[in-house]
Amino acid sequence: MNMGYGEFIKRNRIASGFTRQVQLADKSGITAATISRIEKEIQKPSMETLKELARFLTSTSYVELMVACGYWDEEELLEDPSKPIDATPAKVTIVPDATKPKKPSPVEDDFIANIDLSDEELLKQFNFQIDGMNLTEDETKGIIAYVRSLRLVNQNKA
Template sequence: MNMGYGEFIKRNRIASGFTKQVQLAEKSGITAATISRIEKEIQKPSMDTLKELARFLTSTSYVELMVACGYWDEEELLEDLKTEDTSVVNEPSIPYVSKSKKPSSIEDDLIENIDLSDEELLKQFNIQIDGMNLTEDETKGIIAYVRSLRLVNQNKA
């Protein structure tokens, strides 16, 4: 059973240390009433609201929030990652491997260590696409995407 966006946001609010909606409201500037309506799925959060929430919900990311709320389609995000010239790198350069191929040992290492914090992953792995290092936000987006895939796969099991 898929988790609704309200429950997803509630769980991440609590996991991010905001046991009460009012605590997140005070930090984010989004009213407690709005947060309550979002968590009860009475009101779908706007993309701007999600962007603001992502700043404070440290257990998730903007990408995961956008997928959970239906603004971005997970399958479309996967398709964007499957371009031929995309690569995941830690020295030396290793081409991106699609689902049908066996991942390299570096990719296995990244996937295996995905439960580390974003900061620990950023220190441990240098990721490049098209020969350019990803920004911290881009890397966090990829990490968030992998985590969202795991959550979806967990819910399917």
């Protein structure tokens, strides 16, 4: 039986060293009342709230939080993780051709170098596509948040 998102967040809050909701609230800037409503599943957290929680819940990741809260489908994320990323000028594209070089292109390098820009600035500079289709603004922001969470996890490991 799958646990609900509230229990998932509560368990990871505790596993991350926040025995009380107010401790996580103080660190994250999300009110203790909001954390309580989320854990009781009275209020579903927004994607922005999950992005902020992911910074402090060290026992989980932004991706796992997004899956637990129903924003992303785990099966879709796992369909073909071997697809390399290829880029053409001014856009980042996921391509199904496994023969493409795995070395990042200048556009990908530029994207990663500018990942600290705001979401809006990145949306202005880059056009994101998967399977030849432009991503929505929410999908693009999700990918940006995912890349940032990976960077945060890698920084915490170092």
